[in-house]
Amino acid sequence: MDAGLYIVGTPIGNLGDMTARGIETLKEASLILAEDTRQTRKLLTHFDIRTHCISCHKFNEAQRCEEILNRIRNGEVIAMVTDSGMPCISDPGSRIVAACRDAELMITSAPGPTAVTTALALSGFGGHGFLFAGFPARKSGARRKLLEQCAEVPVPVILYESPYRMLKLIDEIETVLGENRKVFVARELTKKFEELISGTAAEIRQRFSGRTVKGECVLIIEPAK
Known part of the structure; x- marks a missing residue:
């Protein structure tokens, strides 16, 4: 070599x-x-x-x-x-x-696998580009500003998030982008307990009700319509 x-x-x-x-x-x-x-x-x-x-x-x-x-x-x-x-x-x-x-x-x-494109392919939101924003800031003001910038983006927005802050991010997406904006959550990609969930913020909260979120998460916000 x-x-x-x-x-x-x-x-x-x-x-x-x-x-x-x-x-x-x-x-x-x-x-x-x-x-x-x-x-x-x-x-x-x-x-x-x-x-x-x-x-x-x-x-x-x-x-x-x-x-x-x-x-x-x-x-x-x-x-x-x-x-x-x-x-x-x-x-x-x-x-x-x-x-x-x-x-x-x-x-x-x-090259090898990457969670960005793997999650996008599984989401059903892809096909015409995407915006990858990485891990959101931990401070609520900066997170809100990021989501406000995503409001009119015409392609899927992909975020990484810790399991400890994932549901908080779902709440913030609902507050800033509205209760009808769909989100796709991919957890533990390619592992034994892989979990893929798509729906509104309320539907995702319901799916995680009564249990602890584990494993790194990829969240994809559907494109603005």
């Missing part, structure tokens, strides 16, 4: 979704950059990948840049993964990618 930075997609839940090319890339790399080495080691162990792995997350990514650039210049193959899905999509990695691009070093990918 040529020296460079390899962005490797990893499963969003089901390990069977790991690609053969992704496994090969991780095995042949000189070093793996991982958002959380504990999580990534589970993946590496499952596929008998013995490449050395170091952390690269939002708190140390800037400090890693120069080291990674020098290693690539010296002929190394550096692979980058996050806990699930594609790096740089609401996950660390963009700073190192930008630094490699500025330094005119080789960057490529071994």
Whole structure:
């Protein structure tokens, strides 16, 4: 493999979704950059990948840049993964990618699953583009402003949210966008307890009544009509 930075997609839940090319890339790399080495080691162990792995997350990514650039210049193959899905999509990695691009070093990918497009395909809202807004801010004022900006968007709006704040976000969508605006919720995508729910805010609250929301959630707001 040529020296460079390899962005490797990893499963969003089901390990069977790991690609053969992704496994090969991780095995042949000189070093793996991982958002959380504990999580990534589970993946590496499952596929008998013995490449050395170091952390690269939002708190140390800037400090890693120069080291990674020098290693690539010296002929190394550096692979980058996050806990699930594609790096740089609401996950660390963009700073190192930008630094490699500025330094005119080789960057490529071994793509894999991503929750954004998986949820969109399952929602029935897709077909003509979408707006991905990532994780909403935690402060209510900023969240409301984001939803107000989504009110007239003519394509589906995709959000990530923690299970602890998912129902609060559903309430805010109802308040800002109205009680008839439909939302699609995908929880635990590709896992054993995957759950897909589509309906108004009231209908979604009813489905979760009396139980604790678990697992990362993808919410998709239907396009404005």
